[in-house]
Amino acid sequence: LWDMTTGRRRRVLAGHRKGVTCLAYIPDQRFLVSAGYEFDVLIWNPYVQQLVSRISGHMHSICGVKIIAGTPQLITADTGSVVKVWDVRDFTCVQTLVGEEKWVSSKNAPKFSVSSLMVIDKEKKMALACGTAHFFESQKLENPELTDDAPIIYAAYNPTTLSFISVSSNEIKIWNAKNGSMQRSYKRLGGDADNVELTTVCLDDRQRKIIIGDHIGFVGVYDYLNGADLKWFNYTDHSRPGPDRAHGQVVSSLVYCSDHKVVISASWDRTVCVHDERVADTGILLRTMTG
Numbered sequence: 001l002w003d004m005t006t007g008r009r010r011r012v013l014a015g016h017r018k019g020v021t022c023l024a025y026i027p028d029q030r031f032l033v034s035a036g037y038e039f040d041v042l043i044w045n046p047y048v049q050q051l052v053s054r055i056s057g058h059m060h061s062i063c064g065v066k067i068i069a070g071t072p073q074l075i076t077a078d079t080g081s082v083v084k085v086w087d088v089r090d091f092t093c094v095q096t097l098v099g100e101e102k103w104v105s106s107k108n109a110p111k112f113s114v115s116s117l118m119v120i121d122k123e124k125k126m127a128l129a130c131g132t133a134h135f136f137e138s139q140k141l142e143n144p145e146l147t148d149d150a151p152i153i154y155a156a157y158n159p160t161t162l163s164f165i166s167v168s169s170n171e172i173k174i175w176n177a178k179n180g181s182m183q184r185s186y187k188r189l190g191g192d193a194d195n196v197e198l199t200t201v202c203l204d205d206r207q208r209k210i211i212i213g214d215h216i217g218f219v220g221v222y223d224y225l226n227g228a229d230l231k232w233f234n235y236t237d238h239s240r241p242g243p244d245r246a247h248g249q250v251v252s253s254l255v256y257c258s259d260h261k262v263v264i265s266a267s268w269d270r271t272v273c274v275h276d277e278r279v280a281d282t283g284i285l286l287r288t289m290t291g
Contacts, residue, residue, distance in 0.1 A: 011046075016034065031045065057084055073087060087183070153167055158203070164177055197214055230281075262277060
């Protein structure tokens with residue numbers, strides 16, 4: 001940190017192990033934010049040379065850090081095309097956006113990673129640069145007094161994190177059980193991110209994973225705390241058209257069996273499947289019951 005009047009160095013904030021590529025200042029909380037080739041974002045109190053917090057959640061180098069003026073929100077973007085929105089009041093992730101393949105590559109063209117992030121405060125827009133520019137607008141509920149504009153298909157209390165989860169057909173929201181504020185929001189889930197329609201949801205036995213079923217037969221697992229895509233129960237079936245997935249039609253019900261660490265799914269295709277959930281990166285089909 002430098003004194004702009006005298007040009008002298010005032011202090012050094014030590015905490016990064018790799019290069020720092022982006023900085024931001026939060027005037028309301030008087031925090032300095034720094035990030036770079038590491039996967040963590042560091043929050044500093046520059047007046048007392050103290051590290052306030054180290055927030056984790058990214059899996060790639062961070063290429064952009066921006067503040068939304070007049071709000072307690074901080075936006076970070078990494079080179080893996082993941083954007084996260086944080087609440088600097090308690091340093092929790094309130095929303096995660098995962099980039100699509102069409103953002104970063106096209107036929108007969110080299111693959112691009114996100115290289116820059118910009119926030120347009122007046123228009124409440126966010127821009128990402130990754131070979132081409134992509135713009136995102138802030139979405140508001142048509143009726144702000146409701147939990148969601150779409151019908152709620154699932155809701156549950158999570159005593160592990162002292163939170164509630166509510167699920168509509170196209171969005172999962174995590175709510176603080178103490179004060180009712182929304183902590184996180186996960187969108188673009190399911191096997192078809194462009195045409196999302198979640199149909200059923202359950203939690204695992206430790207309440208750390210969200211297991212979802214959608215309208216075209218996909219069953220997937222996401223991290224409760226950050227919305228990361230953990231794995232899919234996708235199986236090849238040559239008797240049905242389309243991509244590999246758990247079922248051929250709408251997934252109508254999901255149940256987690258804690259005694260055996262299995263997920264049981266039922267579908268409109270008249271099948272009930274039992275999946276082994278213990279493998280970290282993929283689901284294993286144990287049994288299919290038909291008729």
